[in-house]
Amino acid sequence: RTSIVQDTIKMLKWDLLPLPPYSPDLAPSDYHLFRSMAHGLAGQHLANFDEVQNWLDELFRSKDASFYRRAIHILPERWQKYVTSEGRYFE
Numbered sequence: 001r002t003s004i005v006q007d008t009i010k011m012l013k014w015d016l017l018p019l020p021p022y023s024p025d026l027a028p029s030d031y032h033l034f035r036s037m038a039h040g041l042a043g044q045h046l047a048n049f050d051e052v053q054n055w056l057d058e059l060f061r062s063k064d065a066s067f068y069r070r071a072i073h074i075l076p077e078r079w080q081k082y083v084t085s086e087g088r089y090f091e
Helices: 002-012 032-041 049-062 065-073 075-084
Strands: none
Touching (some): 065 075
């Protein structure tokens, strides 16, 4: 399978970009929405999938547009901090 993928990449003349190393500064779980979810989940016990689904539905409904806008607007700043730090961890 690997050779099929590599052959296809060559046939399409794609240039592959190297993946950056894992960084906790870029971890999806550290983004705006997930921090809010983690805070809201503290002390919660959701017994089944329906409870999880209902909890998530309510969480998403409870956030106004500015919450989501802020989440998007802070991403470039986070990315720039990472680039400036040359991949080193920062607070």
